[in-house]
Amino acid sequence: MGINDHPQPQRWSEAAAGPELRIPFRFEEALTERLRLRIMTDADVDAVHAYQSRTDVCEYLLYEPRDHRTVSEKIAKWSQRTTLEREGESLELAVERRADGQVIGDLYFSLKTVEHSCAEIGWALHPDHQGLGYATEAAAELLRMSFATIGLHRVIAEVDPRNDASVALCRRLGMRQEAHFIEELWFKGAWADTVVYAMRETDWHDTTIAGAGTLPAHFTSEGPDRTRKPLKPG
Numbered sequence: 295m296g297i298n299d300h301p302q303p304q305r306w307s308e309a310a311a312g313p314e315l316r317i318p319f320r321f322e323e324a325l326t327e328r329l330r331l332r333i334m335t336d337a338d339v340d341a342v343h344a345y346q347s348r349t350d351v352c353e354y355l356l357y358e359p360r361d362h363r364t365v366s367e368k369i370a371k372w373s374q375r376t377t378l379e380r381e382g383e384s385l386e387l388a389v390e391r392r393a394d395g396q397v398i399g400d401l402y403f404s405l406k407t408v409e410h411s412c413a414e415i416g417w418a419l420h421p422d423h424q425g426l427g428y429a430t431e432a433a434a435e436l437l438r439m440s441f442a443t444i445g446l447h448r449v450i451a452e453v454d455p456r457n458d459a460s461v462a463l464c465r466r467l468g469m470r471q472e473a474h475f476i477e478e479l480w481f482k483g484a485w486a487d488t489v490v491y492a493m494r495e496t497d498w499h500d501t502t503i504a505g506a507g508t509l510p511a512h513f514t515s516e517g518p519d520r521t522r523k524p525l526k527p528g
């Protein structure tokens with residue numbers, strides 16, 4: 295029997311004990327207390343350009359400030375992406391405030407690996423709407439969707455450690471720091487570090503109140519409960 299006659303080892307995801315993802319996953323929309331997360335449309339170009347064109351917003355994002363045409367071309371592509379099934383597929387979602395329909399930011403959600411059941415999340419808000427818990431509320435919903443709806447095992451966020459607001463957001467969500475890569479990226483003219491924050495499904499069950507909506511346990515609808523420590527600081 296030659297080596298090629300042996301049965302091929304089974305891929306982990308095909309093994310009986312492997313993870314079972316509920317994919318293909320078609321995103322429609324998601325509602326939180328104050329927000330609607332939805333697929334972007336052409337009508338969002340001005341609102342998205344208002345913050346993606348800003349140097350302060352883009353300081354730690356992989357892209358440079360975008361002009362109107364670039365945002366328009368991006369949204370034309372993002373609006374066609376509604377389903378996650380294969381590794382590397384991603385969604386770019388508009389974060390819309392329910393009270394007035396204003397688009398205040400966006401969320402990135404990528405199926406990083408199907409075999410190992412992991413997604414990556416990212417975020418950006420217009421500075422006018424930062425500091426109000428919107429990113430926490432929106433990202434908490436993505437974590438709920440990841441674990442409760444799609445059945446993922448792990449969600450990560452890759453962040454520049456100088457990006458205090460993004461690091462704080464990861465920690466508020468209950469994600470833990472798992473790695474710090476030194477000078478991993480040639481980023482905007484200099485070497486930059488990356489920290490990886492992560493949450494497993496079991497962590498998520500620990501950090502959310504069952505049935506209490508989308509906010510992490512140490513937040514109330516009035517804002518953070520300062521009397522409680524974050525559940526799992528990174």
Ligand SMILES: CC(C)(COP(=O)(O)OP(=O)(O)OC[C@H]1O[C@@H](n2cnc3c(N)ncnc32)[C@H](O)[C@@H]1OP(=O)(O)O)[C@@H](O)C(=O)NCCC(=O)NCCS
Pocket residue numbers: 350351352354355416417418419420423424425426427428429430431452453454457459460462463513514515516517518
């Ligand atoms: C990263 C980013 C999305 C974080 O935004 P943010 O406004 O700090 O995060 P939130 O919307 O969750 O707001 C949290 C703040 O609101 C406060 N807050 C007020 N009401 C709240 C409520 N109901 N619920 C939760 N937090 C509330 C929190 O205490 C916190 O304030 P603090 O920073 O003074 O502690 C934002 O800085 C950003 O868009 N940056 C530019 C893009 C970027 O760098 N993206 C990340 C690349 S890795």
